[in-house]
Amino acid sequence: GFSTSMCSFLVSETIQYYKSHGSDVYMLSLDASKAFDRVKYTKLFKLLIERSVCPLVIRFLLNVYIFSSATVKWNNCESEPFSISNGVKQGVIISAPLFAIYID
Numbered sequence: 001g002f003s004t005s006m007c008s009f010l011v012s013e014t015i016q017y018y019k020s021h022g023s024d025v026y027m028l029s030l031d032a033s034k035a036f037d038r039v040k041y042t043k044l045f046k047l048l049i050e051r052s053v054c055p056l057v058i059r060f061l062l063n064v065y066i067f068s069s070a071t072v073k074w075n076n077c078e079s080e081p082f083s084i085s086n087g088v089k090q091g092v093i094i095s096a097p098l099f100a101i102y103i104d
Contacts, residue, residue: 037087
């Protein structure tokens with residue numbers, strides 16, 4: 001993956017290149033900061049099955065996602081664990097490809 005500074009550099013260089021060649025430049029920016037949280041498991045696993053992903057991989061991912069839980073910590077207090085019912089885990093290597101499959 002690219003860092004945000006690398007992505008900014010690539011965008012800047014691309015704009016500069018096309019402007020130097022006399023082209024108009026148009027850009028669209030989408031904020032996907034919460035997009036990973038909106039992934040519905042039923043749709044994601046249906047898509048993985050449709051794409052003929054190895055059943056063992058699907059089974060592994062099902063176990064990782066279906067049995068996930070979280071707690072909230074605040075002021076030295078911690079909530080009871082609760083189930084996570086949607087979203088792909090951010091910062092995990094497999095998350096970006098899973099999200100790409102989901103939105104494709």
